[in-house]
Amino acid sequence: MARNKYPEETEKKILDVAEKLFLGNGYDHTTIQDIIDQLGGLTKGVIYHHFSSKKAIFDKVLERKYGNEVSLRLDRLEGLTGFQKIRELSLMTMRATDHQMLAYSARTLLSNPQMVGNQYKTAYETAIPLMKDFVEEGISDGSIITEFPQEIAELLVLSTNIWLAPLIYELSKKEILHKLLFFQQLYEGVNFPLIDDEYIGACLMMYEVIQKKIN
Amino acid sequence: MARNKYPEETEKKILDVAEKLFLGNGYDHTTIQDIIDQLGGLTKGVIYHHFSSKKAIFDKVLERKYGNEVSLRLDRLEGLTGFQKIRELSLMTMRATDHQMLAYSARTLLSNPQMVGNQYKTAYETAIPLMKDFVEEGISDGSIITEFPQEIAELLVLSTNIWLAPLIYELSKKEILHKLLFFQQLYEGVNFPLIDDEYIGACLMMYEVIQKKIN
Numbered sequence: 001m002a003r004n005k006y007p008e009e010t011e012k013k014i015l016d017v018a019e020k021l022f023l024g025n026g027y028d029h030t031t032i033q034d035i036i037d038q039l040g041g042l043t044k045g046v047i048y049h050h051f052s053s054k055k056a057i058f059d060k061v062l063e064r065k066y067g068n069e070v071s072l073r074l075d076r077l078e079g080l081t082g083f084q085k086i087r088e089l090s091l092m093t094m095r096a097t098d099h100q101m102l103a104y105s106a107r108t109l110l111s112n113p114q115m116v117g118n119q120y121k122t123a124y125e126t127a128i129p130l131m132k133d134f135v136e137e138g139i140s141d142g143s144i145i146t147e148f149p150q151e152i153a154e155l156l157v158l159s160t161n162i163w164l165a166p167l168i169y170e171l172s173k174k175e176i177l178h179k180l181l182f183f184q185q186l187y188e189g190v191n192f193p194l195i196d197d198e199y200i201g202a203c204l205m206m207y208e209v210i211q212k213k214i215n
Numbered sequence: 216m217a218r219n220k221y222p223e224e225t226e227k228k229i230l231d232v233a234e235k236l237f238l239g240n241g242y243d244h245t246t247i248q249d250i251i252d253q254l255g256g257l258t259k260g261v262i263y264h265h266f267s268s269k270k271a272i273f274d275k276v277l278e279r280k281y282g283n284e285v286s287l288r289l290d291r292l293e294g295l296t297g298f299q300k301i302r303e304l305s306l307m308t309m310r311a312t313d314h315q316m317l318a319y320s321a322r323t324l325l326s327n328p329q330m331v332g333n334q335y336k337t338a339y340e341t342a343i344p345l346m347k348d349f350v351e352e353g354i355s356d357g358s359i360i361t362e363f364p365q366e367i368a369e370l371l372v373l374s375t376n377i378w379l380a381p382l383i384y385e386l387s388k389k390e391i392l393h394k395l396l397f398f399q400q401l402y403e404g405v406n407f408p409l410i411d412d413e414y415i416g417a418c419l420m421m422y423e424v425i426q427k428k429i430n
Binding site for chain 2: 112113114115116117118120121148151154155158162163166178179181182185186188189190
């Protein structure tokens, strides 16, 4: 396959192949060479023309997948209250096992401080503003009672992305459950009863899928 | 001043001068050249022999200062309950305005994702284990009632170092107070009434000192 006039198509091919490999073998166990081998003659030079590194390909795969998923999910929230939207979005995210497995396959990235820092930055730029909108919707429709929409949004995103996620590999199922029970108490204390048996079940199921896939 | 036989002394001189400059003008407004100018003839080469960068000097200044402070503070906690130890240590830390000003003078570092990631790593390596020991002491002496010593320790450190600290520049005094009131509710919900008027007062005072110094 020679470099073609349609860079978007080449990029799409690279991303498709990379996504399949990342999903099958995990980020850590996929090399740039593995990706090239599946691209039928595309050279390393062409790949590096489009992406600076394996990490750059991975980021783009996640971004593409996540972007599609989020719009699909947001469509399915129509007609719900603000509180229900947050709850449903949390459940849908945990049940998107493909996406979770992809993200968690990058064990070498997760344990990297730079990655945690980037998660933090992204949280404040995208996820927290989205959550805050839902909290404010919930305040308007009466499904949420709080004087702290910004802080609730921060708690929602930071507790998941910064507090729980980077620890997933370190903890046993029992420890994850223990942490979830603490989060349940934490959320209830600020009058935001997000975490119930269904939420805990979805989180533990996600945890099992990840552990099974990775180990 | 020629390179001498006593590298520790040279290092100490560099750190003393750098600390004074960082404290006076802030990290962002201090250059390596400023440090050299105050060292009476020490060359750039000698500095770089000891430290790879301005950031490396800063890290060492903080580490030296913080290390000394922590042992001083721990000495003053003798005889207190586990809960009181955590409370006193929090108050002492917020009141250590020299140290806080030094840390917060590095605005260019604070807003950097890498720095947040490093804070996270340090939190789990040092601050959280220390806090967990105090929580467990509190459970033994009856001053703390919780089934979640690890999670309380994580909440203590993450809420301060990862949630509140990097936002200090972004928020007005009113917004800081609002966040503290949310934290108060959050902590009370998990049966850990850390934040009262005295705590809020100390935090707002620290905030004022930082803002006044920096702006």
